[in-house]
Amino acid sequence: MDNLSVKEPLIYRRILLTIDEDDSESNTRAFRFAITLAHDYDATLGIVSILENEDINIFDSLTPTKINEKRIDLKNAVDNYVKMAEENGLKKVEPLVYEGGDIDDAILERVIPDFKPDLIVTGADTQMPHSKISGTIGPRLAKRAPVSVIVVR
């Protein structure tokens, strides 16, 4: 092992926080960890939520009006987290709202290529609304993402 390179600090510079609509305990803790790390290492923080609209009507019988309400709720949730991050002294915070398709694929195929995070922070209970795949997204991202993933509890 190369002792020199192995002892170099490993610092994340672009942190992607996934949130859902619920202010669950793990969501809140994920947010706290993300802003702590972004603050202390001067990283850029992206805060993302995803509205899966592909099969939304089938699964929840939502009318267009209700879908739009969901969209606005999600946008507001992201904006609220961005605002709190900025109030906490962060200068580089980006709201990211995506729509459509499968949640995992949206993150893997669109959000990651767009935002280029080196770390994804997700709450252990984070579940995107109306996801076709049951369960939380963290462990799945931990398995499939090409970058580091922390599941916060």
Added chain:
Amino acid sequence: MDNLSVKEPLIYRRILLTIDEDDSESNTRAFRFAITLAHDYDATLGIVSILENEDINIFDSLTPTKINEKRIDLKNAVDNYVKMAEENGLKKVEPLVYEGGDIDDAILERVIPDFKPDLIVTGADTQMPHSKISGTIGPRLAKRAPVSVIVVR
């Protein structure tokens, strides 16, 4: 949401790093992240590796001599990481070597209750030798552990 508590820093105080015998890229990066975080937040770092010996003879046709060699290799690997962490200025580093049973269960049922980590750091490629379960342990721990887990790539 309670804006006061949500903005409090979230800092990990007891970090558990899982390693295997291989100096894979992700193992090295996991080590680097663990020592960075432990250093910068004055956390206690436990470095753990596990020798699954329950079915080792069946799976690898190892003789007692070979099992003992594996045991020594693993102990040396852990000690080497501990030494590097200490050379990097860490004062609170604990070597942890466990044996027996299923790798996930050993971590969940014995290492976590013993060491009481609040964060587990694991490389994306970390595979304990002779594990009965194929694949890497990170995503499984991310799903099952009662504490935060980061899978480092």
